Amino acid sequence: MISPARKPEMIHVVGKADNRQHAVIELVSSPDHGLPTSSLRARPILLGLTSNNLSYARGGDLLHWWKTYPVPSTAPAPYNDQSSWGIVPAWGYATVTESNIPEIIPDSLLWGYWPTSTLPTLLCLERSDPEEHWVEVSNHRQQLMPLYNRYERVLFDEKNLDDMAWSTVFRGVWVAGYLLSEYVFSSDPRAREPIHPLGAASKLPWSADDADLSTAVVMVLGASTKVARSFLWCLFNRPRESGPLGLVQVTSSPDVLQELADKGWGGKSKTLAYTETKQATEWIKGLQPLKLVIVDCGARDNILNQIYRNIQESALSSCKTVILQIGSQQKVYTADEVQAARSAMISLGKIQYNTSGIQDTVINREGAATYFRKISHNWKDWLAHRASAIPDMRLVYGQGIAGDNGIYGGWERLSNGEARPEQGLVYAL
């Protein structure tokens, strides 16, 4: 019998040396090979793209993100050269097409970290804690940070398609803001041992004083990034006496963010456009903080250097200044810019933040069941209140991998800094 011709699948590939280079390749999926023990194949159906995906490409070698889903060796040349081309993963949902894991039957829905591709992808999974959580155990993914090897079986609910779409855009980065407020700058650092921004495995010290915001002013750069919005929402919900004394937001969208801050912070917040940062020092001085915490979520063009200079030249120079590096500007960095960013880490004494390192620490301390119960509760609460947390934001739907309206077009927009602060890019595949 002649089998019907298979429809080609699409894969978005990105150049490892220059992340601006990208292409869509077509691949006819080969007749299915048997599945290894405890494994399944799943096809991504709904993925989100944010600046975070640019980081997966920029740090793909250093942090092993390129190893998650290597380009198939059957891809056409030159894209089959895995040293030059890679697949950038994205957060979202996939449906199971084949499985030999009894608890995850075909058509089940999984949440996790997927290839930007329509090709059914092989996962080798081991059951984890809590129930419905699974961990990817393939050899080629062992160097990946644990956060990226965790999958969750979830239930499909037609009524909640909107929640699913927002999850693809926010859930992957939301946890970063949550952990920053809850564990690095814990609202009760004397009661709960604070965690260094890189996690306990770094063996770097992080004392209750480091974690204490009660005498600090917090300045958030790139305040309209999704990771910053999550952090700010958590800050708003803390007991007021735990601090900070005041909040400065620096963003290209000052009006909407000031309106939001006014609701939670009244006169204790100031929101500035990038051109207005000179006003920050005087305002902060008025609050008489002992500490200034700058959280850089990916500010535009060297603004941090300028702010740092302003601080050093003002009466705030005696104030303890702590700079946390969360993210980078929404653009593709040249090799020289990557080098300059590394040098700035040292010259400004920036402290790198790592969500996976903190999550791993909390899981070790509290147990996975307790941690995920707590985070799931808070995430669902945020999702239910998103209309007040992010009133300006809207989803921008794309379709498929290829073309301007697909993942290809999304990558163009991110690479060129064209994804706007109020947009959440989500793709139905």
Ligand SMILES: NC(=O)c1ccc[n+]([C@@H]2O[C@H](COP(=O)([O-])OP(=O)(O)OC[C@H]3O[C@@H](n4cnc5c(N)ncnc54)[C@H](OP(=O)(O)O)[C@@H]3O)[C@@H](O)[C@H]2O)c1
């Ligand atoms: N270290 C960690 O563990 C960790 C965890 C999560 C995320 N991150 C990183 O945090 C950063 C932010 O991620 P995200 O997903 O939250 O970002 P996002 O929402 O996609 O960022 C969009 C924002 O980027 C800012 N931006 C800066 N330069 C821009 C430009 N040239 N064009 C357009 N927008 C620009 C804008 O904010 P303003 O207008 O307010 O400047 C815009 O609202 C990424 O670098 C990500 O990798 C790190």
